Amino acid sequence: MLFGWLQNHTPSVEGLARAGYAHGLRVSAQGLDKRFDEKACGFMQSVLEEAVAQVFVAGDLLDVNLLNRFTAVYVADCSTVPLPAVLAGVWQGSGGAGSGSEAGMKLDTRLELKTGALHIGLLPGRHSDNRSPVAAATHEPGSLRLQDLGYFNLARMKAQHGRGEFWLSRLQPRTSVLAMDGQPINLLAWLKQGVTRQEMYVRVGVAEQLPARLLVWQLPDGARAKRRAKMTANARDNGRMPTAESLAGCDWNILITNVAPEKLSLDECFILYGVRWQIELLFKLWKTHGKLGHSRSEKPHRILCEVYAKLLGVVVQHWVVLTGLWQLQERSLVKGCQRVREQSARLAACINDLDSLTGLLKELADRFNYGCSLNTRKTKPNTSQRFDMADAFS
Numbered sequence: 327m328l329f330g331w332l333q334n335h336t337p338s339v340e341g342l343a344r345a346g347y348a349h350g351l352r353v354s355a356q357g358l359d360k361r362f363d364e365k366a367c368g369f370m371q372s373v374l375e376e377a378v379a380q381v382f383v384a385g386d387l388l389d390v391n392l393l394n395r396f397t398a399v400y401v402a403d404c405s406t407v408p409l410p411a412v413l414a415g416v417w418q419g420s421g422g423a424g425s426g427s428e429a430g431m432k433l434d435t436r437l438e439l440k441t442g443a444l445h446i447g448l449l450p451g452r453h454s455d456n457r458s459p460v461a462a463a464t465h466e467p468g469s470l471r472l473q474d475l476g477y478f479n480l481a482r483m484k485a486q487h488g489r490g491e492f493w494l495s496r497l498q499p500r501t502s503v504l505a506m507d508g509q510p511i512n513l514l515a516w517l518k519q520g521v522t523r524q525e526m527y528v529r530v531g532v533a534e535q536l537p538a539r540l541l542v543w544q545l546p547d548g549a550r551a552k553r554r555a556k557m558t559a560n561a562r563d564n565g566r567m568p569t570a571e572s573l574a575g576c577d578w579n580i581l582i583t584n585v586a587p588e589k590l591s592l593d594e595c596f597i598l599y600g601v602r603w604q605i606e607l608l609f610k611l612w613k614t615h616g617k618l619g620h621s622r623s624e625k626p627h628r629i630l631c632e633v634y635a636k637l638l639g640v641v642v643q644h645w646v647v648l649t650g651l652w653q654l655q656e657r658s659l660v661k662g663c664q665r666v667r668e669q670s671a672r673l674a675a676c677i678n679d680l681d682s683l684t685g686l687l688k689e690l691a692d693r694f695n696y697g698c699s700l701n702t703r704k705t706k707p708n709t710s711q712r713f714d715m716a717d718a719f720s
Contacts, residue, residue, distance in 0.1 A: 337622075338355075338622060339355045339358055339359045339623075340355040342355075342358060343355045343357075343358050346358070359625075359628070362623075362625060362627045362628035362631050363627050364627060366627065366631050367416075367627050367630045367631055367634070370630075370631050370634035370635060370638075371448075371634055373634070373638060374448075374634045374637055374638050374641075375448070377638055377641050377642070378445070378446045378447070378448075378637075378641060381443050381444075381445070382442075382443070382444075382645050382648055383438075383441035383442060383443045383648065384441055384442045384648040384649075384652035384653055385648070385649065385650075385653075386652075386653035387440050387441055387652075387653060388439060388440050388441075388442070388652060388653050388655065389653065389655075390440075390655060390713050391713075392594060392597070392598055392713055393439055393440050394440075395589055395590065396468055396469055396470040396492065397466050397467070397468035397469045398438050398440060398441070398465065398466060398468075398469040398470070399438065399439040399440060399469070399470045399472065399598075399601075400436055400437070400438055400439075400465060400469065400470070400471050400472070401436070401437050401439065401472045401601070401602045401604055401605040402434075402435060402436040402437070402460045402461070402471070402473070402474075402477065402605065403435060403455075403474055403476065403605045403606065403609070404432050404433060404434050404435065404449075404455045404458060404460075404476065405432070405433045405435065405609045405612075405613070406419075406420070406430045406431065406432045406433070406451045407430060407431045407432075407433065407451075407613075407618060407619045407633055408427040408429070408430045408451075408619060409427070409429040409430055409431060409451075409626070409629065409630060409633070410429060410624075410626040410629060411427070411428040411429050412429070412626045413429040413626050413629075413630060414428045414429040416429070416630070417429050417430060417431045417450050417451060417630075418430075418450045418451065418452050419450070419451035419452060420451050420452045421452070427451065429451065430450070430451025430452075431448060431449070431450070431451060431633065432448075432449040432450065432451050432453050432455075432458075433446055433447070433448065433449075433609075433637075434446070434447035434448075434449050434453075434455075434458040434459060434460045435447075435460070435605065435608070435609075436460045436463070437604065437605055437608060439601065439604065441652075442644070442647070442648045442652040444641070444644050445460065446637070446641065447459050447460060455476035455477065456476060456477060456478070456479055460477075461476075461477045461479070461482070462482070464489065464491075465486075465491050466491075467489060467490030467491065468490060468491075468492070469491055469492065470491075470492040470493070470494065470585070471486070471491065471492070471493045471494070471495075472494055472495075472598065472599055472601065472602035473493055473494065473495040473496075473602075474495075474496065474602065475495075475496050475498055477495075478495060478496070478498045480501075480530060480531040480533075480534040480536050481534055483495070483536060483584075484534050484536050487536070487584045492583070492584055492585045493583065493584060494581060494582075494583040494585060494590075494595060494598065494599055495581065495582055495583070496579075496580065496581055496582075496599075497530070497540070497580045497581065497582050499572060499575055501530060501531065502530070502531055502532045503528050503529075503530055503540065504528060504529040504530070504532075504535070505528065505529070506527055506528065506529060506537075508529065508535075511528065513580075514571060514574055514575060517542065517575075517577070517578055518574070521542055521544065521578075522543075522544040523542065523543050523544065523592070524542050525539055525540060525541045525542065525587070525592045526539070526540055527539060527540070528540045528582075530582055537584070538582040538583060538584055539582065539583050539584070539585070539587065539595075540580070540581075540582055541580070541581040541582070541583065541592050541595050541596070542578055542579070542580055543578065543579045543592075543596055544577060544578050544579075545576075545577060545578060545579060550576055550577045553576040554573050554576045557572060557573065557576060558573075579596065581595060581596070581599060583595055597712050597713075597715055598712075600707075600712055601709055601712060601713075603709075604709060607659065608659070611640075611659055611660060611663060612636075612637075612640050615660060615663065616636055616639070616640055617636070618633065618636045618637065618640070619633065642673075643663050643666050643667070646666045646673070646687065646690060647659065647662050647663065647666065647694075649687045649690065649691050650687075650690060650691025650692070650694045650695075651691075651694040651698060654694065654695075654698070654699075655710050655713060656699045656700050656710040657694070657698055657699070657700065657710075658698050658699060658700045658701075661697060661698040661699075662694055662698045665690060665693050665694060665698065666690065669686065669690060672686055673686065
């Protein structure tokens with residue numbers, strides 16, 4: 327029935343029963359509905375955890391000059407799937423004001439851009455992003471992390487630097503920035519002097535004194551206004567108003583990195599950091615297109631079973647994508663996953679037939695070459711266009 331969920335993200339229980347019949351499951355819709363209980367949830371969770379423990383990589387790697395300068399390039403983030411409050415004893419949510427819920431499952435997710443290797447850890451919704459296993463993971467020397475503020479931790483970044491790992495991160499607002507001689511820098515006052523695009527070596531953090539390149543890029547007027555509006559809305563949702571200093575800081579993108587300029591120029595740093603958006607697109611693929619977190623039912627255990635099944639579906643879907651789509655620079659994951667879903671019934675029929683499965687995967691790899699390219703954009707370049715821009719700077 328996993329492939330039934332993959333083909334139709336919001337199936338009725340009757341639809342699931344029909345899908346099961348095609349594979350030898352003889353049960354009525356009512357009988358199936360009764361089986362969505364605590365025991366079924368435990369079974370589905372164990373199957374999912376077994377699946378996410380498997381790490382698959384693309385047979386052919388994504389060959390991009392900007393990425394090939396590093397042994398690996400990791401993007402990571404957490405996304406929460408809200409659950410019915412009665413499930414708080416299983417998956418405790420963040421609660422509190424704003425968008426917090428009493429129950430929720432957090433997906434601690436890491437994607438390696440060259441190989442497509444995907445890691446998903448399941449955490450309670452209340453778990454801190456900054457203390458997650460993905461945040462604390464050790465990577466190989468020469469690898470690069472494209473980090474969001476949810477993982478910003480100067481002590482950890484200092485340890486990563488000592489192990490030979492690279493990082494490129496946004497600067498956490500109100501973090502102390504010092505000149506190389508230890509003198510404090512009033513960053514906002516400096517920026518207001520007319521800085522539009524500049525870099526300098528600094529030390530970050532009073533205690534850590536972390537050496538880094540500080541990279542600054544002033545945003546165009548429209549982007550500044552949009553960022554201020556978002557900051558104001560987020561603050562209002564949490565019962566406060568942003569400070570004038572915080573609003574003023576919306577005018578610039580500010581990054582820090584321990585990558586030398588000979589390895590990654592200022593322009594290339596900003597291009598590459600934009601590729602971090604791939605993890606957000608992955609979540610959108612799961613939640614918007616895959617309807618993760620959506621259910622026709624109001625029964626808590628059926629909803630939780632559906633979350634496990636849909637997560638298992640996106641993992642299998644990702645494995646199939648790795649067989650022939652990942653290495654294509656101009657690929658569209660959305661279009662590629664549509665191809666996989668269209669063939670989900672055939673995939674289900676191949677479960678116990680290795681030869682048929684191999685043949686279908688080869689066919690899908692060929693299908694990925696047709697109609698799965700990203701659409702070119704004029705205003706917001708897609709990832710492939712960003713890579714082409716980086717080649718122009720090389």
